[in-house]
Amino acid sequence: MVRSIGLPKETKDGERRVALEPSAVASAVAAGFQVRVQTTAGIGAGFSDDEYKRVGAAIVDSAEEVWASDLVVKVKEPQDAEYKYFREGLILFDYLHLAAEPKLAAALQASGVEAFAFETLTYPHGLPLLAPMSEIAGRAAAIVGAYYLASGSGTLLGGAAGVQPARVVVVGLGVAGTMAARGARGMDAEVTGVDIDLHRLYQAHMEGTVTSTLASSDSAIAEAVAGADLVVGAALVTGAKAPHLVKKEHIASMRPGSVVVDLAIDQGGCIETSQPTSLSHPTFVESGVIHYCVTNVPGQYPRTASRALSAAVAPRLLDLARDASSPRIEGALNISHGKIVHPAVAKALAE
Ligand SMILES: NC(=O)c1ccc[n+]([C@@H]2O[C@H](COP(=O)([O-])OP(=O)(O)OC[C@H]3O[C@@H](n4cnc5c(N)ncnc54)[C@H](O)[C@@H]3O)[C@@H](O)[C@H]2O)c1
Incomplete structure (x- = not known):
């Protein structure tokens, strides 16, 4: 008792x-x-x-x-x-x-x-004790992604007159991914949302949370990541180790100084090159790409x-x-x- x-x-x-x-x-x-x-x-x-x-x-x-x-x-x-x-x-x-x-x-x-x-x-439905922190981590992902792109490739998310906006790929359009997409869209980036759940893609498409959607597959992710300035990893299978959806070779195909923010790192990471980082030492560079893999993003x-x-x-x-x-x-x-x-x-x- x-x-x-x-x-x-x-x-x-x-x-x-x-x-x-x-x-x-x-x-x-x-x-x-x-x-x-x-x-x-x-x-x-x-x-x-x-x-x-x-x-x-x-x-x-x-x-x-x-x-x-x-x-x-x-x-x-x-x-x-x-x-x-x-x-x-x-x-x-x-x-x-x-x-x-x-x-x-x-x-x-x-x-x-x-x-x-x-x-x-899971009571009463969804993941009610994960969702509030996913919401905050998702918003933060857009902020830190934009921040590290400045020191990396020097790209501004929203572009400028005559210059295309940055390309953001969000893998997993659940709570965290949706908030990351909204944050990046709010800064006028071009955002592609990737999910295995077509209903989530439909919702994001209808609500205008993203500029385009992609059904999750290795080839779709390879193509999207190759042209991306910022990749946010937010895929989750509840309780399980995160699947490595973004592979080492996909990361190697990105422009040097691009950024990945792997929120799924608390479940092991959905980007193959991710390793857990801390709020004191938030990033490392692998294949020329800045990796932000903090396991307690909302702590800031x-x-x-x-x-x-x-x-x-x-x-x-x-x-x-x-x-x-x-x-x-x-x-x-x-x-x-x-x-x-x-x-x-x-x-x-x-x-
Ligand atoms: N690093 C941090 O500080 C921090 C903070 C909060 C949440 N998180 C993590 O962020 C991750 C996402 O959390 P959430 O609450 O948004 O989860 P969620 O369940 O709301 O969303 C997960 C999404 O991933 C999708 N997905 C599953 N398999 C996929 C696949 N093969 N391809 C593409 N998409 C796939 C699901 O369909 C779902 O839409 C979790 O690992 C969570 O623990 C991290």
């Missing part, structure tokens, strides 16, 4: 989000839970210890005291230094992305943590991102704390009693 909920300060590089804003903590306190907040956990998002204290949270000094709670809710997957807090029966609720984190999966299994992932929760917009995440997480947190088998947290359970129980995650980790 859950009596206490812990809210630690995030430890991932550059991460300034917090999983619950004070109003969400107020709801948990009103529901009868003791909420322990690690001191300064909300500071990066502009929430002071006093604001949490005023709504009834206990402010504690150490991560150890927070992790001693029955349920720990946080933003990013636990970092190596946090594995020591794992213990049998602890309920963990956060982004896990285990398909790309086999070491974390093994540590959670070995310690007997009940691990629930935001990104695989902590105020907006924390409020959006908290609004989505708060009701599901109460459902989970009251009843870990609630249908309202369907799809979230990844590891239970040492076993990987989410089929797509289990398949990805077995490969």
Whole structure:
């Protein structure tokens, strides 16, 4: 039975989000839970210890005291230094992305943590705890893509009178891809959206989110990427390792100084040449192409991102704390009693 909920300060590089804003903590306190907040956990998002204290949270000094709670809710997957807090029966609720984190999966299994992932929760439909961060990461992709194109090939997304606009290819037109496409269109780039789901392409086409659409295939992607200034990777198969849709040879065919932003990197990346990068060291160059593969893009917009995440997480947190088998947290359970129980995650980790 859950009596206490812990809210630690995030430890991932550059991460300034917090999983619950004070109003969400107020709801948990009103529901009868003791909420322990690690001191300064909300500071990066502009929430002071006093604001949490005023709504009834206990402010504690150490991560150890927070992790001693029955349920720990946080933003990013636990970092190596946090594995020591794992213990049998602890309920963990956060982004896990285990398909790309086999070491974390093994540590959670070995310690007997009940691990629930935001990104695989499907109630009531879609991916309601992934969507708010995908929305922010998608918008950010257009901004950082435009920024790195300046220092790369020196191309301005919108072009100029007498000069063609830049060509942007977005692979995966879900939540993140759609927002990236909108951002790039908003800067007057020419945007091609690629998806395997024809209905999504139809919607984007009808709404004018993109200038053209392409049904996903190796040859279509090869052709589109060869002429692109900016490629955004945003394809997802829930729980699975991201498919390598953009191949090494496609990247090699791009103009030197072009840019790729692989948002799907948290699931391993949908661009073959991608490697995870951090907010402190966001890019590397491969085949002359600038790669931006940050695994926590929304962490650089902590105020907006924390409020959006908290609004989505708060009701599901109460459902989970009251009843870990609630249908309202369907799809979230990844590891239970040492076993990987989410089929797509289990398949990805077995490969
Ligand atoms: N790096 C970050 O900080 C960050 C932040 C938020 C989200 N993300 C990631 O962005 C990715 C996209 O998330 P989302 O919420 O937009 O997912 P989504 O489910 O809304 O969209 C995924 C899209 O990919 C498409 N797709 C699947 N297979 C495809 C294929 N073979 N070819 C073309 N398209 C294909 C799907 O049809 C769908 O439209 C995820 O990996 C998510 O974790 C990353």
